[in-house]
Amino acid sequence: xxxxxxxxxxxxxxxxxxxxxxxxxxxxxxxxxxxxxxxxxxxxxxxxxxxxxxxxxxxxxxxxxxxxxxxxxxxxxxxxxxxxxxxxxxxxxxxxxxxxxxxxxxxxxxxxxxxxxxxxxxxxxxxxxxxxxxxxxxxxxxxxxxxxxxxxxxxxxxxxxxxxxxxxxxxxxxxxxxxxxxxxxxxxxxxxxxxxxxxxxxxxxxxxxxxxxxxxxxxxxxxxxxxxxxxxxxxxxxxxxxxxxxxxxxxxxxxxxxxxxxxxxxxxxxxxxxxxxxxxxxxxxxxxxxxxxxxxxxxxxxxxxxxxxxxxxxxxxxxxxxxxxxxxxxxxxxxxxxxxxxxxxxxxxxxxxxxxxxxxxxxxxxxxxxxxxxxxxxxxxxxxxxxxxxxxxxxxxxxxxxxxxxxxxxxxxxxxxxxxxxxxxxxxxxxxxxxxxxxxxxxxxxxxxxxxxxxxxxxxxxxxxxxxxxxxxxxxxxxxxxxxxxxxxxxxxxxxxxxxxxxxxxxxxxxxxxxxxxxxxxxxxxxxxxxxxxxxxxxxxxxxxxxxxxxxxxxxxxxxxxxxxxxxxxxxxxxxxxxxxxxxxxxxxxxxxxxxxxxxxxxxxxxxxxxxxxxxxxxxxxxxxxxxxxxxxxxxxxxxxxxxxxxxxxxxxxxxxxxxxxxxxxxxxxxxxxxxxxxxxxxxxxxxxxxxxxxxxxxxxxxxxxxxxxxxx
Amino acid sequence: xxxxxxxxxxxxxxxxxxxxxxxxxxxxxxxxxxxxxxxxxxxxxxxxxxxxxxxxxxxxxxxxxxxxxxxxxxxxxxxxxxxxxxxxxxxxxxxxxxxxxxxxxxxxxxxxxxxxxxxxxxxxxxxxxxxxxxxxxxxxxxxxxxxxxxxxx
Ligand code: FES
Ligand code: FES
Numbered sequence: 001x002x003x004x005x006x007x008x009x010x011x012x013x014x015x016x017x018x019x020x021x022x023x024x025x026x027x028x029x030x031x032x033x034x035x036x037x038x039x040x041x042x043x044x045x046x047x048x049x050x051x052x053x054x055x056x057x058x059x060x061x062x063x064x065x066x067x068x069x070x071x072x073x074x075x076x077x078x079x080x081x082x083x084x085x086x087x088x089x090x091x092x093x094x095x096x097x098x099x100x101x102x103x104x105x106x107x108x109x110x111x112x113x114x115x116x117x118x119x120x121x122x123x124x125x126x127x128x129x130x131x132x133x134x135x136x137x138x139x140x141x142x143x144x145x146x147x148x149x150x151x152x153x154x155x156x157x158x159x160x161x162x163x164x165x166x167x168x169x170x171x172x173x174x175x176x177x178x179x180x181x182x183x184x185x186x187x188x189x190x191x192x193x194x195x196x197x198x199x200x201x202x203x204x205x206x207x208x209x210x211x212x213x214x215x216x217x218x219x220x221x222x223x224x225x226x227x228x229x230x231x232x233x234x235x236x237x238x239x240x241x242x243x244x245x246x247x248x249x250x251x252x253x254x255x256x257x258x259x260x261x262x263x264x265x266x267x268x269x270x271x272x273x274x275x276x277x278x279x280x281x282x283x284x285x286x287x288x289x290x291x292x293x294x295x296x297x298x299x300x301x302x303x304x305x306x307x308x309x310x311x312x313x314x315x316x317x318x319x320x321x322x323x324x325x326x327x328x329x330x331x332x333x334x335x336x337x338x339x340x341x342x343x344x345x346x347x348x349x350x351x352x353x354x355x356x357x358x359x360x361x362x363x364x365x366x367x368x369x370x371x372x373x374x375x376x377x378x379x380x381x382x383x384x385x386x387x388x389x390x391x392x393x394x395x396x397x398x399x400x401x402x403x404x405x406x407x408x409x410x411x412x413x414x415x416x417x418x419x420x421x422x423x424x425x426x427x428x429x430x431x432x433x434x435x436x437x438x439x440x441x442x443x444x445x446x447x448x449x450x451x452x453x454x455x456x457x458x459x460x461x462x463x464x465x466x467x468x469x470x471x472x473x474x475x476x477x478x479x480x481x482x483x484x485x486x487x488x489x490x491x492x493x494x495x496x497x498x499x500x501x502x503x504x505x506x507x508x509x510x511x512x513x514x515x516x517x518x519x520x521x522x523x524x525x526x527x528x529x530x531x532x533x534x535x536x537x538x539x540x541x542x543x544x545x546x547x548x549x550x551x552x553x554x555x556x557x558x559x560x561x562x563x564x565x566x567x568x569x570x571x572x573x574x575x576x577x578x579x580x581x582x583x584x585x586x587x588x589x590x591x592x593x594x595x596x597x598x599x600x601x602x603x604x605x606x607x608x609x610x611x612x613x614x615x616x617x618x619x620x621x622x623x624x625x626x627x628x629x630x631x632x633x634x635x636x637x638x639x640x641x642x643x644x645x646x647x648x649x650x651x652x653x654x655x656x657x658x659x660x661x662x663x664x665x666x667x668x669x670x671x672x673x674x675x676x677x678x679x680x681x682x683x684x685x686x687x688x689x690x691x692x693x694x695x696x697x698x699x700x701x702x703x704x705x706x707x708x709x710x711x712x713x
Numbered sequence: 714x715x716x717x718x719x720x721x722x723x724x725x726x727x728x729x730x731x732x733x734x735x736x737x738x739x740x741x742x743x744x745x746x747x748x749x750x751x752x753x754x755x756x757x758x759x760x761x762x763x764x765x766x767x768x769x770x771x772x773x774x775x776x777x778x779x780x781x782x783x784x785x786x787x788x789x790x791x792x793x794x795x796x797x798x799x800x801x802x803x804x805x806x807x808x809x810x811x812x813x814x815x816x817x818x819x820x821x822x823x824x825x826x827x828x829x830x831x832x833x834x835x836x837x838x839x840x841x842x843x844x845x846x847x848x849x850x851x852x853x854x855x856x857x858x859x860x861x862x863x864x865x866x
Contacts, residue, residue, distance in 0.1 A: 048810025048847055176806060183811025184802050185795070186746020186786035190812065193745035243728075243736045312750050312758060312846045313812040362810035362847045394751040609806055613852070617809055620848030643755035643844065651840040654850040 023081030043083030089671025313361025315368030331360025337438025419524025432460030433470030510678025564691025568682025720788030730776030
């Protein structure tokens with residue numbers, strides 16, 4: 001969901017690290033300021049994951065300046081390099097490695113200029129907090145004194161060496177987050193806080209169903225001088241004050257006449273619908289091998305319903321149409337991708353849009369951020385010179401943002417009498433996991449299909465496995481197995497618009513694989529830990545698993561009535577970070593996860609505390625997803641559009657989390673945002689089976705769904 | 714015009730009495746630290762103190778606060794003079810996106826006033842009306858424990 005989307009780039013140019021390869025000029029990434037600061041302009045954006053802080057640390061390290069001198073500028077078009085989408089746990093790889101290289105090169109350029117000027121050998125010059133010093137302590141110059149020399153107006157070159165890992169002093173330490181103080185003190189920082197002079201407030205009136213057509217809107221007065229904006233079936237209001245816009249939208253909703261459509265499968269029949277819907281089947285991985293006759297055979301189906309992002313802040317955008325330019329403030333994860341789809345949807349050249357990223361609430365993937373940007377821009381175009389702020393309601397956020405697909409994962413596995421794996425087949429049925437903008441012929445933005453001159457709704461896609469995959473992410477087990485057959489059925493109909501949610505298909509796939517591994521261990525009378533360890537050829541996978549098990553006291557665990565312990569391990573995407581989890585659940589009137597122990601190997605760690613924060617956060621979110629969450633709907637649309645209808649984990653239900661990182665300072669960084677989620681869900685499922693003797697096969701793991709599993713066991 | 718005390722200062726909000734306090738704060742009064750999350754008392758993002766008691770600004774009519782005392786996140790402390798709770802939140806790096814933190818601070822403040830040394834169970838129970846999607850819960854709990862230890866006599 002990023003530059004690696006389509007796999008490694010092969011364009012014949014000398015390979016440069018991360019996004020530097022496609023944004024090769026140094027001055028696209030950084031500038032020195034005469035007042036003694038470095039301006040850093042990454043294309044990745046802050047989502048609450050702490051990326052701006054990590055990037056600042058990397059820059060400070062390579063430049064040899066204090067961290068406080070780095071000013072990270074939020075991404076904008078055309079002001080930032082195009083780094084596509086901030087997603088997939090790839091920001092340190094793509095942006096961080098670009099910045100590391102660009103800063104190392106910037107330092108080298110200034111060093112050589114100053115060496116030449118002063119006659120001091122470059123090897124004898126050291127850099128201290130931005131000053132270049134001769135061996136006798138003389139200052140030869142500084143980044144700041146050379147700020148105007150235009151030395152960075154050049155392409156990066158491939159043969160620059162960044163510092164060795166052992167020399168790092170700033171990258172690798174737990175720097176406090178740069179953005180957190182303003183958020184703690186309630187200072188304006190979120191897009192919701194943006195106030196432009198003369199700004200007006202817009203609200204959307206949503207259709208009576210998915211795909212409903214607006215037949216008529218009755219005339220009538222609206223509160224507070226609100227005006228109506230209508231384009232086909234896209235209906236909105238604009239008013240001077242926020243509460244007036246809200247009241248007007250409510251009033252207008254009562255005056256709109258829709259031709260509704262019934263396009264969704266019944267809520268309780270999603271599993272059957274997944275089986276029956278037209279799908280395009282493809283082979284994900286295959287290994288043909290002759291195997292001896294099996295002693296153990298497990299066949300299981302795992303069903304996950306639609307789930308959603310459930311951001312705490314709702315989607316918001318501000319747009320201003322002025323002098324033929326559309327200025328847009330957005331919390332989109334990919335401003336250039338958004339620009340591409342805005343251009344299509346509004347039938348304007350891409351250069352018309354000047355897009356500025358402003359932080360929103362955590363999004364955890366593709367929520368309504370892009371959709372609301374088009375909606376604000378549509379209203380703004382009709383009101384030149386007036387800044388238009390459009391905010392979604394809670395109901396819109398939960399009901400109209402893209403959902404994460406319902407999935408069916410069917411596994412068949414065979415093992416020898418001692419548990420040794422012989423054959424594994426896995427078939428994943430799902431809608432596409434990416435409906436992100438900027439990638440197809442037609443815009444994926446919600447309002448695009450509602451315009452008077454509408455666009456078709458593009459079917460969400462699954463990126464190829466080399467780019468991380470979508471539904472098939474982590475569908476290939478990391479265990480040694482002679483015969484393998486992994487397939488994906490990509491649904492060709494999309495009754496609910498689907499897109500990326502943190503982890504994509506990995507959550508369901510790891511849950512399925514780790515459940516079946518436990519069942520095979522039990523069938524062979526083996527311990528789940530030992531059974532996994534002997535099927536793992538990957539030493540780093542074994543290490544995280546052994547560490548998590550040790551943290552949890554797995555070997556010395558004692559049975560407790562009503563409690564269960566389970567473990568799971570996965571390497572995210574098969575190419576990313578390793579994470580193992582042990583979960584302790586309590587089966588009371590429903591299932592609670594009480595404790596989690598996590599061990600992760602994310603390669604090089606830029607900020608240990610920031611990384612742990614991500615891993616813990618992912619673990620708690622995964623706990624919420626699998627224990628509680630399902631999008632509810634009727635034939636017309638989503639009905640779970642309030643926090644009552646879509647509950648998430650609360651403070652008293654949150655497990656205690658112990659997390660540790662395995663140190664690999666020399667290894668490439670792998671990203672941490674998503675790796676804990678699949679293993680946590682697998683571990684919770686296995687802990688439930690341990691506590692209750694029931695294998696969770698229906699998500700969420702509620703008493704009703706566990707009872708269903710008991711019936712079919 | 715509705716007059717009340719906001720973070721210790723007298724203010725007058727040019728807004729109709731039925732409008733929610735949240736609209737007055739974020740609109741004419743220009744304090745955007747109090748967040749909108751749901752508008753239905755279901756997430757806690759908009760929590761403020763009214764005469765020392767936690768109330769949801771998303772549903773509280775401004776008319777009701779006339780002549781009374783309102784505290785928002787901006788009134789708790791500042792970067793220059795942080796409240797022990799805010800210092801603790803930063804020490805523990807207790808937040809990811811941070812959108813939930815304004816309301817949570819207000820709730821924690823009310824808790825610490827009523828129960829200066831809360832147990833972990835009491836903290837969790839007090840924070841139950843607050844949603845955090847980032848999974849920062851355990852760090853927030855540790856921060857409140859740290860603040861309690863620092864503030865207790
Ligand atoms: S915004 Fe008031 S409780 Fe959610
Ligand atoms: S830190 Fe993001 S919602 Fe709590």
